Amino acid sequence: MRLSRLFGRTTRETPADAESVSHQLLVRAGMISQGAAGVYSYLPLGWRALRRIEQVVREEMDRAGGQELLMPTLQPFELWEASGRYVSFGQSLFTLLDRKEHRLVLGPTHEEVITDLARRYLQSYRDMPLMPYQIQTKFRDEPRPRGGLLRVREFTMKDMYSFDADEAGLDATYQKMASAYAAVYSRLGLPAVMVEADSGAIGGKASHEFMVLTPTGEDIVLHCTTCDYASNAEKARSNKITCDSDAVCAEEVRPLEEVATPESRTIEEVATFLQRPSSQTLKAVFYIADHEFVLAVIRGDLEVNDVKLQRALKCDLLRLAEEGEIVDVGAVPGFGSPIGLDGVRVIADDSVPHARNLVAGANRLGFHVLNANYGRDYTAELVADIAQARGGDRCPACSGTLMEERGIEVGHIFKLGTFLSDKLSASFLDENGVSRSAVMGCYGIGIGRLLAAIVEYGHDDKGIVWPIQVAPYQVHICTLNPDKSNVEHTGEQLYQTLRSSDVDVLLDDRPASPGVKFNDADLIGAPLRVTVSPRTLATGSVEIKWRNKKEAELIAVGDAADLVTAMVRDALASKRSTDG
């Protein structure tokens, strides 16, 4: 491609509404352009990069036993009613009415459709494992799109679904996909780590995310500094036994006692006022779970993790209760606790039952109680781990410490089990002729997000530094002073020769100054730059320089085409097969 003909133009100014580096650079390089919030056009350069990523993903999916197909974007709403997932997806579902006023949804994912499809073709255990996948546009009406391509409402996603005859089969397929994902990231030059994750609206049991750790990520990852425990913060566990609480556990149970604590509403205020560590207090947090009032209690030094709470409660919608709602059940905001509260569902964090003599709210304005004890003074219908783990906490798996880092989620795999195949009756006959529900898994990679993550991870102050597998063009030829001597002719010849040997090459044939050309080359980020100028030609050479290296070297004009071709091939080959 000739830069003079390329649709898209680089800009010097960074766009005012672009915050993240990937957003800024992709726009400045003329790769993407925003249409609406969370909706983007891919210009030719960006589209090429996107397709390269797709291709890598496709190859690894095929290698792992996947079969590519294509499902419709428009899905009947009935399918979502049947699965029940229109509730958990809720507002993020884009829905529309056709001319007959029939309700359709723009697919945010395709578990329903694929299960419905599988139902028709999957009949025997001999048909499994079955691993269909597609690379297709998804629509999700996100509450808040952000970060350019990092979080959008319309995006291409690779989504694979697996159908196995039993749990063991699913486990094996899941493992296979985890390795396939690792292979994808490795080929794309991204160091992604696999972490435990919550399955969210998708549903299912086990799930893992693949994270690229960068300070700009929107997720928080907790990982152990000594063992290999790693988890998304929304799912992470931690060892909550502290010296403090150990001592508390050993105490003798003392009688309940009411104390005046005027103006002490927060844990911090109460702890300070009564001169107790916050770990000897009981925190009460009021929620509305699926329209039902729920009181969550947790040791005062910990925070409730809403995601874990929602999971423990098995509810679809969870929000904090408003002050009026708290008062309605007879509790007093700031002085609340389960003590003396009737008819309210209580869920306790597992840090609570064995803790002795805590300070708790008295459900009376201006008063707390001392020596609140689980079992004697209050109980919970459910005890579960609902605490937010944080950096510095102790690892739940070993004696190490958890570290907190930000990450971009570039892949998510789920063990779904049979809840969808049950609901949509995707069953098969096992070897004993017994009808059973297929055991499902699903596996997603956001292609555009991956593109953004690659830029977030690979750039410098000049622009993008593409891994050669992803670069829209592998070689970028700059002709300086193309009107002088035979610069233009040499550049042109090199361009044609490289093209004919299947090297993707960009020729900057514009009559621009050297600075402009170099800066654009750096911005666009092709791995290898070739400079042809009167100066190099004077010594019968051209200059080559890798985008990620500082120094350039001169090579003879006559050897240039062959050498550059070989260098590109070598670089591509070294990344191409990483399976093991």
Place this chain on the structure above:
RNA sequence: CGGGGUGUGGCGCAGUCGGUAGCGCGCAUGGUUUGGGACCAUGAGGUCGGAGGUUCAAGUCCUCUCACCCCGACCA
């Protein structure tokens, strides 16, 4: 949805006390330049997000509204 912010040529911005819009980049033409975003000259391009109002007069003041960005609740 809650909190914060921004809307003025393609992009980045200025616009005072209300007097009918300007700068830089980019673009076009001509010329001089050329190894890290050159220079001169000329030129094209704007219903100031939208609606309503106040006023002799509104980019500027008032009301409403829309869009976009950032922080929180969601996810590939």
